[in-house]
Amino acid sequence: MKLLEYQAKEFFAKAGIPVPREKLVLSVNEALSAAGELGLPCVLKAQVGVGGRGKAGGVKLAKTTDEVSSHADAILGMDIKGERVERLLCSEAINFTEEFYASITTDRANRSMVLMVSAAGGVDIEQVAAQTPNKILKISVDPLLGLQTFQTRRAAMFLSDDKEIQKQIAAILAKLYRMYVSNDLSLAEINPLVLTSDNQVIALDAKVIIDDNAMFRHPNFEGYRILSDDEVLEQEAKQHGLSYIKLSGKVGCIVNGAGLAMATMDLIKRYGGEPANFLDVGGSSSPDKMLVAIDLVTRDPGVRSIFVNIFGGITRCDDIASGLLQAAKDAPLTLPVVVRLTGTNEVEAHKILEGTSFIPASDMADGARKAIEQAGGS
DSSP, X not given: OBOOHHHHHHHHHHHTOOOOOEEEESSHXXXXXXXXXXXXXXXXEEOXXXXXXXXXXXXXXXXSHHHHHHHHHHHTTOEETTEEOOOEEEEEOOOEEEEEEEEEXXXXXXXXXXEEEESOTTSOHHHHHHHOGGGEEEEEEOTTTOOOHHHHHHHHHHHOSOHHHHHHHHHHHHHHHHHHHHTTEEEEEEEEEEEEXXXXXXXXXXXXXXXXXXXXXXXXXXXXXXXXXXXXXXHHHHHTTOEEEEOSSSEEXXXXXXXXXXXXXXXXXXXXXXXXXXXXXXXXXXXXXXXXXXXXXXTOTTOOXXXXXXXXSSSOHHHHHHHHHXXXXXXXXXXXXXXXXXXXXXXHHHHHHTTSSOEEOSSHHHHHHHHHHHTTOO
8 A cells, every 4th residue: 555645754753754844735725724834935745646746747836825825726636647636735845955865675586675775866766776876775684683773874874974964864764664664564765865954854755655465464554545446446346355456448357267367358468459457256156246347347437348258167157147147137238248158057158148238259369359349449
């Protein structure tokens, strides 16, 4: 689960990492009130889960109340890479002289954690790695021993020659690591970590990603989850025992088994189409799951056809066919549905669907081609 900046800074503040004075606002009036409380100038920052908000105009410096009003009005409701801005973070403006980068994440290749720092803060670390890799220091952290004092000192010395500044950086890195471990994070990042004009080191931005596999140990973290429209569908599918991930294509996929679902999407792309989703109904043959699956796929306005690809092992093809008929009865389908059913009780399934609007497919390739054709091609 990726947190928004204001949420990530709550983690930072609890860990003792210095952050600017800030306030979350949801409207222009709230932004004006926050600016009056924090003082001018202030910075208005769009709270979205994607990068590039600065380039998109989602981060603005306001020097007057008129600018606070105009900037807040412009940013709220803005679309940044498909995300609508509904929240703003009003922050005190910080005068800084240097920018650094610091993060803790997992290095799966080396089976360790890694502390990564760079003196080239304020830009994407991928860009720094590609263009000036010598500006990045990576320190492997043994998960049993943890981050050692000599390692934080080494990282601090890599960033600054000033001993007082080194002490501040080292202390922040130690706190960042403890925060990372105690909260089961997969990423804790500060970009930029800045040196202010009065020689204070402060986290100007924050990125925190919580490992979903550890959420059972932190049930209170569910309160941080802000679902997009796509994620609402994914969570709804999960509650019904389905695995659903929305994609950007036109061919909706309903398949049983993750491997077959991946193969189905690959086949659709091979024949020039684009899958609209990954949807695995699992091994159950419950017709109710098919009802939910059809509903999820048809709620995507980009879908132009549906390919139902079922290999009946544990799953019974006749139950799937019954579910399809029930779905069409409950909510008449306006999209063409191509169906390939093979395996357990496939003969019975074909008889159930005979004479209906469902389009039969002889095999996967035939089904993929027909679904792409019904969707209007690539």
